[in-house]
Ligand SMILES: Nc1ncnc2c1ncn2[C@@H]1O[C@H](COP(=O)(O)OP(=O)(O)OP(=O)(O)O)[C@@H](O)[C@H]1O
């Protein structure tokens with residue numbers, strides 16, 4: 313029973329990591345950039361939702377929708393302003409810029425909201441759901457269902473729609489995609505928009521689970537999600553999902569049965585072992601780059 | 604149809620094209636031949652908008668290509684089959700062809716494109732659910748050509764379509780190029796295989812270290828002493 317409970321907790325955080333990891337992996341797949349500012353989108357998403365719920369009195373759904381829209385716009389703007397001008401330069405330029413964007417978001421948030429943590433409003437005052445004699449918190453169930461649904465939707469989008477296929481084409485060979493008449497700038501913008509919207513959803517879910525938000529709060533889930541993306545194979549969507557779930561479950565089982573202090577060590581340990589055995593990640597494939 | 608004037612292209616400090624000028628008239632097969640590193644691919648990449656010219660002009664049916672984005676150039680009717688095929692390996696044959704039709708809005712036109720391409724390359728039809736990366740080199744070349752034809756180009760540029768293929772396949776590819784030309788598509792053919800290229804082209808230009816050094820009727824160039832020495836191995 314305790315194992316099951318920890319497993320469900322693991323799936324809860326794991327699905328949040330997975331949602332965030334999708335943003336890292338999609339962006340990496342398309343422009344080969346590790347967007348270090350992706351974690352800070354979580355922070356922005358959380359503050360937007362917090363302000364709208366706690367101060368403007370908006371319901372959860374409306375706050376989440378607004379947060380998604382704002383983060384989507386932020387992600388696209390970030391790419392247009394900071395990364396696009398550097399796209400043809402060596403990658404180190406955009407990596408360093410990404411760190412700069414991350415600091416900019418954190419510091420702006422400190423200016424507006426102060427560095428002190430603030431409570432995140434409780435969205436669901438609903439009793440736990442009982443499944444097979446096991447009480448599961450509503451937010452846990454909600455998080456898992458929403459995340460899995462979003463992942464399936466994203467997978468279908470990338471498999472079957474024209475834009476999704478264009479994203480795969482650009483990610484495989486940007487030059488060849490341009491020769492097909494695919495507008496790469498649009499495709500990259502859509503990628504950033506989707507990644508940031510998923511991060512906003514992840515943010516609201518994360519802050520509902522850990523209801524204290526601060527300007528630097530994005531770093532930790534951002535890092536965990538990044539590790540999840542690398543673990544699963546960066547650039548591969550199912551890899552990010554798998555990586556997220558593995559991370560969440562490993563963390564939760566370690567916390568439950570070994571010790572809370574060791575949770576991060578176990579997670580990093582798994583990452584190191586996987587990368588030693590398969591450097592491209594669990595579902596990753598070796599890529600050859602072309603101009 | 605295509606008119607290129609004084610094209611100068613640099614890779615950083617490397618001066619790759621030193622003022623290249625040539626033109627292609629509607630209905631022609633024009634070949635651009637030259638040795639490794641002469642700048643042939645650079646010409647095609649610049650025309651497709653993947654590289655920017657420092658100086659010079661390129662006009663394609665009243666469009667000034669210099670100001671256009673790569674996707675608008677395809678939309679205007681100028682398509683390219685790139686060197687090394689560059690099919691999307693992780694996508695199916697069908698999906699590759701769909702990407703070729705990316706600029707087409709009309710469903711019926713896309714369906715018709717599929718029919719034409721499958722009629723010209725029956726192999727692709729058999730293998731349409733297969734990942735492009737699992738095709739043989741010749742099949743990949745056919746896919747790359749079919750994919751470019753899906754945009755229904757007015758001018759098709761091919762960069763070394765014979766590269767790495769067996770003589771039988773080279774013959775097949777060249778006869779397909781001749782068919783595509785006969786069905787009304789203008790062709791700009793870049794080749795190192797000068798003999799084959801000159802045998803199907805109407806006119807040709809010879810590129811040497813970023814400069815056009817010779818041009819004329821393809822049959823005459825085929826008989827030219829200098830060309831025979833330099834490019835036909837006599
Ligand atoms: N990305 C690049 N960076 C620097 N120099 C380049 C680059 N691409 C090509 N060059 C140089 O530009 C010149 C022309 O290259 P290009 O690829 O156009 O030749 P090519 O005629 O197509 O040769 P090949 O027959 O081998 O394909 C060469 O000297 C090449 O080394």
Ligand SMILES: [Mg+2]
Nearest residue numbers: 643644645686
């Ligand atoms: Mg070349």
